[in-house]
Amino acid sequence: MEERQSWLNEELERRGVTRREFAGFCGVMATVLALPKAAGARIAEAIQTREKPTLVWLEFQDCAGNTESFLRSGRPTVADIVLDTLSVDYHETIMAAAGHQAEEALAGVVRDKPGGYIAVVEGSIPTGANGAYCTIGGRSALDIAREVCEGAAATIAIGTCAAFGGLPAAAPNPTGALSVADAVPRAKNLINLPACPANAENLVGVIVYYLTFNRFPPTDRYRRPLFAYGKSIHDNCERRAHYDAGQYVEAWGDEGHRTGYCLYKMGCKGPVTFQNCPNVGWNSGTNWPIGCGHPCIGCAEPDFWDTMTPFYSHMAGFPGFGVHSSIDRVGLWATAGVAAAFATHGFVQLGKRYMHARAENNDSEPEEPAAPATSSGKGADE
Amino acid sequence: MRVWKKHVREVELDNVYVWQWPVRVTHWLNAIAIWVLSVTGVYIGYPMLIASGAASDNFLMGWARAIHFYTAIVFTLSVLSRIAWMFMGNWYSRWHRLVPASKARWRAMRRTFRYYMFGMRMPPGFVGHNPLAGLTYAFVFLAYLAMIVTGLTMYGTSAHVDSPLRIFAGLAPFLGGLQTARWIHHGVMWGIWAFFVHHVYSAILMSQVEATGTVESIFSGHKFVPREDIIKPGYRFEHPEA
Ligand code: HEM
Ligand code: HEM
Ligand code: SF4
Ligand code: SF4
Numbered sequence: 001m002e003e004r005q006s007w008l009n010e011e012l013e014r015r016g017v018t019r020r021e022f023a024g025f026c027g028v029m030a031t032v033l034a035l036p037k038a039a040g041a042r043i044a045e046a047i048q049t050r051e052k053p054t055l056v057w058l059e060f061q062d063c064a065g066n067t068e069s070f071l072r073s074g075r076p077t078v079a080d081i082v083l084d085t086l087s088v089d090y091h092e093t094i095m096a097a098a099g100h101q102a103e104e105a106l107a108g109v110v111r112d113k114p115g116g117y118i119a120v121v122e123g124s125i126p127t128g129a130n131g132a133y134c135t136i137g138g139r140s141a142l143d144i145a146r147e148v149c150e151g152a153a154a155t156i157a158i159g160t161c162a163a164f165g166g167l168p169a170a171a172p173n174p175t176g177a178l179s180v181a182d183a184v185p186r187a188k189n190l191i192n193l194p195a196c197p198a199n200a201e202n203l204v205g206v207i208v209y210y211l212t213f214n215r216f217p218p219t220d221r222y223r224r225p226l227f228a229y230g231k232s233i234h235d236n237c238e239r240r241a242h243y244d245a246g247q248y249v250e251a252w253g254d255e256g257h258r259t260g261y262c263l264y265k266m267g268c269k270g271p272v273t274f275q276n277c278p279n280v281g282w283n284s285g286t287n288w289p290i291g292c293g294h295p296c297i298g299c300a301e302p303d304f305w306d307t308m309t310p311f312y313s314h315m316a317g318f319p320g321f322g323v324h325s326s327i328d329r330v331g332l333w334a335t336a337g338v339a340a341a342f343a344t345h346g347f348v349q350l351g352k353r354y355m356h357a358r359a360e361n362n363d364s365e366p367e368e369p370a371a372p373a374t375s376s377g378k379g380a381d382e
Numbered sequence: 383m384r385v386w387k388k389h390v391r392e393v394e395l396d397n398v399y400v401w402q403w404p405v406r407v408t409h410w411l412n413a414i415a416i417w418v419l420s421v422t423g424v425y426i427g428y429p430m431l432i433a434s435g436a437a438s439d440n441f442l443m444g445w446a447r448a449i450h451f452y453t454a455i456v457f458t459l460s461v462l463s464r465i466a467w468m469f470m471g472n473w474y475s476r477w478h479r480l481v482p483a484s485k486a487r488w489r490a491m492r493r494t495f496r497y498y499m500f501g502m503r504m505p506p507g508f509v510g511h512n513p514l515a516g517l518t519y520a521f522v523f524l525a526y527l528a529m530i531v532t533g534l535t536m537y538g539t540s541a542h543v544d545s546p547l548r549i550f551a552g553l554a555p556f557l558g559g560l561q562t563a564r565w566i567h568h569g570v571m572w573g574i575w576a577f578f579v580h581h582v583y584s585a586i587l588m589s590q591v592e593a594t595g596t597v598e599s600i601f602s603g604h605k606f607v608p609r610e611d612i613i614k615p616g617y618r619f620e621h622p623e624a
Contacts, residue, residue, distance in 0.1 A: 221551075221552055221554075221555060222555070232539065232540055234540070235540055241437040241438065242437050243443055244437075244440075244441055244442075244443050244444040245433050245437040245438075245439075245440035245441060245442060245443065245444070246429055246431060246432060246433040246440055246441075246442025246443045246446075247432060247433050247434075247437060247440065248429055248432060250432070256432070264429065265428075265429065269561065271540070271560075272536075272539075272559070272560035272561045272564065274539075298561065301559060301560070301561070302555070302559055303558075303559060307558065307559045307561045307562050308561055314427060314428075315427070315561075315564065315565055315568065316561070316565055327565055327568045327569050327572070328424070328427065328428070328568060328572070330572075331568065331569060331571070331572025331573075331575070331576075332572065334572055334576055335572055335575045335576045335579060337576075338576040338577075338579050338580055339579045342579060342580055342583040342584075343583075345498070345583075346583065346587070348500060349500075349587065352500060352503070356503070
C-alpha cells in the first residue's frame with residue numbers, strides 16, 4: 001500500500017497538483033455525493049490505498065461523445081488523476097493496441113478476472129438483422145455486451161444511448177437498438193449515467209463512491225445515481241427566480257434573453273429533466289447550457305428524442321396535425337367543434353319542434369287543454 | 383305558436399329527493415375548481431403576462447402555481463369524496479347509475495341515443511341520470527382521475543424530499559415520462575372542456591323536454607317526476623308516431 005501511496009503522490013506532483021488541492025477535491029466529492037463533509041478524509045484514504053480497479057470500455061452504436069467527455073482536455077484536474085488510477089485495459093478509441101491484439105486484451109480480462117472488473121458501455125445495442133448493424137471482430141454487439149457485462153462486477157451505461165437507447169432507438173428505431181438494461185437483463189449492478197454526453201464529473205463521482213465504500217451509490221427508478229440525478233434542472237436553475245416572477249425570453253436575442261430571463265417559453269425542458277448540470281457545470285465547470293442562454297433539451301431523460309421534441313417549444317404537437325400544431329390549439333378546436341355540433345343539434349331540435357307545432361296548429365287542435373291538473377315540470381310540490 | 387311548448391300532464395308529479403348534498407356540493411366544487419385549475423394551468427403552460435422590474439419584486443408564476451396546487455387539493459378531495467359516495471349514497475348516486483352494469487341500462491341507453499339522433503320526439507324518462515348521461519359521467523370521472531394522476535406525478539417528482547407525495551413520482555415511467563404526462567394533462571383538460579359545452583347544452587335541453595326540473599335539481603337536489611318514471615323508468619314519451 002505504501003508503494004501505491006507514493007505513486008499517487010508522485011503523480012500529483014508531476015501534474016502540479018498540491019496536496020491541498022487533492023484534499024479540496026475529496027471534500028468537493030463528498031459534497032457532490034451528498035455525504036457529510038467529514039467523508040472527505042475517508043475518500044482521500046480510499047483513493048490512495050485501494051487497488052486499481054480494472055475497467056473495460058465498450059463502444060457500440062455511439063458517436064464517442066462520452067469518450068470525448070471522459071477525455072475532455074481542460075487543465076488536468078484531480079478528477080483526471082482519479083480516472084487515471086483506473087486500469088483501463090480496453091478502450092477501442094484510446095488504446096494503443098489494435099485489431100486482434102486489442103480484442104485479446106478484452107478476452108483476457110473477461111477470462112482472467114470474472115466478477116473483478118467494471119464494464120463501461122457507451123452506445124446502444126442493435127438487435128435488428130441478427131445484430132449485423134454493429135459487429136466488432138466478427139461478433140455482434142449483443143454477443144459482446146452479454147459476455148462482458150454478465151461477467152463484470154458492475155456495468156456503467158454511460159450516455160443516453162447506452163442507458164436508454166438514445167438517438168439510435170428513437171422512432172422508428174431502424175436497427176432495433178436497445179439500452180444495456182434491456183439488452184443484457186442479467187448485468188449485475190447496472191448504473192445508468194444518461195445525458196448526451198454524460199458528464200465526466202458524474203462518472204468520477206460513481207467511481208470515487210465505489211472506491212470509498214466498495215459498493216455503488218443509491219439510484220432512482222431509472223437506475224441513475226441520486227447524487228447526480230436526484231433533482232430537476234429547474235429546481236437548481238439560476239434562472240429560477242425569473243421563472244417564478246413571470247419573466248421569460250420570448251424570442252432569441254430579445255431584451256429578456258439578453259437580461260438572462262427564464263427560457264421556459266423557448267422550450268426549456270428543465271422542469272421535467274433530472275441532472276446536476278446547474279451545480280457541476282460542463283467543461284470543468286466553465287458554464288452550462290442554460291447558463292449561456294440555451295434551453296435544456298432534456299438529454300438525460302429516457303426517450304428524449306421522441307418525448308422532448310420539438311426542442312424549442314413547450315409541448316409536442318398533436319399526432320397527425322403537423323409539427324407546429326399544439327395540443328392546446330387542437331384541444332380548443334375540438335371544443336369548438338363539440339360546441340358547433342351541439343349548436344347544430346339545437347337548431348335541428350328547434351326546427352323539428354317548429355314543424356311539429358305547425359302540424360298541430362293545422363289540425364286546429366287547441367294548443368293547451370282547458371284546465372290541466374298539473375302543468376309544467378315546475379308544477380306540483382309533492 | 384309556441385315552439386318550446388310546455389308539457390301538459392294529467393298526472394300528479396312526485397317530488398323526489400335525487401341529489402343528496404354530497405353530490406351537489408362535489409359537483410359545484412369540481413366545476414369551480416376546474417375553472418380555476420384551467421385558468422392557472424393555461425398560464426403555467428403559456429405565461430402570456432411578462433412581469434417587469436426585478437425578479438424579486440414579482441411572483442406571477444409562483445402565484446399561478448400556488449393557486450393551482452391548492453385548488454388541486456380541493457379538487458382531488460372532492461372527486462375522491464364523490465367516488466366514495468358512489469358506494470354510500472342513495473340509489474341515484476351509486477356507481478351503477480354511471481357504469482351501465484345491467485342489460486336494462488344498455489337497452490335504455492340505446493333509446494336515449496335514438497332520442498338524441500332525432501329518432502324519437504321525446505326522451506325516455508328517468509329519475510336520476512339517463513344511461514347515456516351516466517356513461518358520459520363515468521368517462522368524466524376517468525378524466526378527473528387522469529388529471530389527478532398526471533398532476534400528482536408532476537408534483538411528486540419535484541416535491542420536497544420529505545413529502546409523502548414523492549411516491550407519485552414513481553408513476554412517471556408508466557405515463558411515458560414527465561413530458562408526456564404534461565401533454566396528457568393538457569389534452570385531458572380539453573376533453574373536460576369539450577364535455578362542459580355538451581353538458582350545459584344537454585342539461586338545458588333535458589330540462590326543457592323532460593320537464594322534471596333537471597337544471598334546478600343540481601342546486602336543490604329535488605326533481606319533479608311523473609310516477610310512471612319511478613315505476614318503469616325509461617319508457618315515458620315513447621310514442622309510436624315518433
Ligand atoms: C381538471 C383539473 C386540472 C386542470 C384543467 C389542470 C390544468 C393544468 C395545465 C393546463 C397545466 C400546464 C401544464 C404545463 O404546460 O406544464 C397544469 C400544470 C400542472 N398541474 Fe394541473 N390541472 C388540473 C388538475 C391538477 C391536479 C388535480 C393536480 C394535482 C396535484 C395538478 C397538478 C399540476 C402540476 C404539478 C402542474 C405542473 C406545474 C409546473 O409545471 O410547475 N393539476 N395543470
Ligand atoms: C366544468 C363544469 C362542470 C362539470 C365538469 C360538470 C360535471 C358534472 C358531472 C360529472 C355530473 C354528474 C354528477 C354526479 O353524478 O356526481 C353532473 C351533473 C349535472 N350537472 Fe354538471 N358539470 C359542470 C357544470 C355544470 C353547470 C354549469 C350546470 C348548469 C347548467 C350543470 C348542471 C348539471 C346537472 C343539471 C346535472 C344533473 C344531470 C342529471 O340529471 O343527470 N353542470 N355534472
Ligand atoms: S431556464 Fe428552464 S430550468 Fe431554468 S428556470 Fe427557466 S424553465 Fe426552469
Ligand atoms: S441542461 Fe439539460 S440538455 Fe443540457 S446537458 Fe443538462 S440535462 Fe442535458
